[in-house]
Amino acid sequence: MAVTRGFTGRDRRGGDDRLPPGQYDTGAGWPTLTAELTPQVDVDTWTMTVDGLVDTPTTWDWRGVHALPGSTYFGDIHCVTTWTKFDTTFTGVSVDTLLEVTGVRPEATHVFATATTGYTTNLPLADITGGKAWLVWEFDGKPLTPEHGGPVRLLVPHLYFWKSAKWITRIELRDHDEQGFWERNGYHDRGDPWLEQRYQGDA
Amino acid sequence: MTASADEVLPEPVASSWTTATVREVEHVGSSFVKLRLEVVDRHDHVPGQHYVVRLRAPDDYTAQRSYSIASDPADPLVEIMVERMPRGEVSGFLHEVVEVGDELEVRGPIGRWFVWGGTTPSLCVAGGSGVVPFVSMMRHARRTGTEPLLRVVASAQTRDRLPYADELEEYGAFIALTRENQPQADGPERVAAHIYPDELVPLADGIERAYVCGSVGFVSFVGRILGEAGVRSDAVRVEQFGPTG
Numbered sequence: 271m272a273v274t275r276g277f278t279g280r281d282r283r284g285g286d287d288r289l290p291p292g293q294y295d296t297g298a299g300w301p302t303l304t305a306e307l308t309p310q311v312d313v314d315t316w317t318m319t320v321d322g323l324v325d326t327p328t329t330w331d332w333r334g335v336h337a338l339p340g341s342t343y344f345g346d347i348h349c350v351t352t353w354t355k356f357d358t359t360f361t362g363v364s365v366d367t368l369l370e371v372t373g374v375r376p377e378a379t380h381v382f383a384t385a386t387t388g389y390t391t392n393l394p395l396a397d398i399t400g401g402k403a404w405l406v407w408e409f410d411g412k413p414l415t416p417e418h419g420g421p422v423r424l425l426v427p428h429l430y431f432w433k434s435a436k437w438i439t440r441i442e443l444r445d446h447d448e449q450g451f452w453e454r455n456g457y458h459d460r461g462d463p464w465l466e467q468r469y470q471g472d473a
Numbered sequence: 474m475t476a477s478a479d480e481v482l483p484e485p486v487a488s489s490w491t492t493a494t495v496r497e498v499e500h501v502g503s504s505f506v507k508l509r510l511e512v513v514d515r516h517d518h519v520p521g522q523h524y525v526v527r528l529r530a531p532d533d534y535t536a537q538r539s540y541s542i543a544s545d546p547a548d549p550l551v552e553i554m555v556e557r558m559p560r561g562e563v564s565g566f567l568h569e570v571v572e573v574g575d576e577l578e579v580r581g582p583i584g585r586w587f588v589w590g591g592t593t594p595s596l597c598v599a600g601g602s603g604v605v606p607f608v609s610m611m612r613h614a615r616r617t618g619t620e621p622l623l624r625v626v627a628s629a630q631t632r633d634r635l636p637y638a639d640e641l642e643e644y645g646a647f648i649a650l651t652r653e654n655q656p657q658a659d660g661p662e663r664v665a666a667h668i669y670p671d672e673l674v675p676l677a678d679g680i681e682r683a684y685v686c687g688s689v690g691f692v693s694f695v696g697r698i699l700g701e702a703g704v705r706s707d708a709v710r711v712e713q714f715g716p717t718g
Contacts, residue, residue: 271490271492271529271578272492272529272576272578273529273530273531274528274529274530274566274575274576274577274578275570275575275576276566276570276571276575277528277529277530277566277570278530278531279528279530279534279535279536279562280536280562282532282534291535292527292535292536292537294536294562301714302689302713303713303714304692304711304713305586305587305710305711305712306706306707306709306710306711307685307692307693307696307706307709307711308693308696309706351539352536352537352538388707417689417693451586454585455584455585455586456583456584456585469580469583471489
């Protein structure tokens, strides 16, 4: 499309190839985008369930997930509202570890993640396996705060951040794709920031 | 997180980018600029939806931001109200450079959650520039004669930081300024303060939904007092902005 008259944009010398198209570096900030009030999730009653097309549906409590081998993500996160945050550190457990416990039935192709608030999001199974997704409860060495999804959220950092469901409580494996909350409300089913898959209808 | 059955959600627009011509530019107070846009191949919006505005540099670098729509769907132009952000790449450009006749890339309307279809008794609570989507709802309510279904509360530090203050007042919105005393027609002035629970409780009576739009801190504060006023958290729809540090 046409150039906007008079627009040059921010200084791009030494342009950063870690920034996906249409994103900006939010620096030390960490904006939030939430459709609901932030819930107070009690770790004494919180549970995490992986079920659906698995061999052994399993529910962990707070102590149970912490007893699993831990895992840390160090890298960038990208929000569809156009901020990118570089060099974040999240600690929790790899989704692969959960799926090793439950097993995965061969017909499973997608997952449907649900938060304690009722928020949902859909993902291809391939996007949360192979070291690409985590359940996390620490950010930069400190407990994850409620407004950022604490005590525990899903982390799928290679996709736009609405896929990283806050206050996660369940992942169901399915043999079909079904749209979650933002996806039904016009956002993309997959959400790859490098392909700028922001809204339904984007390639 | 489900929509009530009586309400027709806007179709998700698989919208492509289109061109908008700036028809009016008006600086409002010290921190806002109102832009009124003529959008090519425009789709009707539902109050509460937003547009994305994208700026393109000669080397094809782009920057885009979302702006809530302030206009009524029946308005021939789409109105947005842009708050100047510190070092804002897009808001700074829209404040300083844009003139009538300029063309901008836009995409929208977007959003199917933070929308009011005109049938659900609702309370809107805005902090500062968070009032913009509620202005669209208010204008829609006035045109369709559904004002009794839509109550509006707006809070800001000062009147200068509250866009559409006159229009809000005329609608009968409750305004709470946190750093300025407000003269009242029918009694002593309201001393500068955040919204008190006592001020919100009567307005929350009988509503089926609450919309809250503002900064992260504001939304969290209003969420608490709505809870005290007996509003269920699953009846509250939120749109928030700004860093949490």
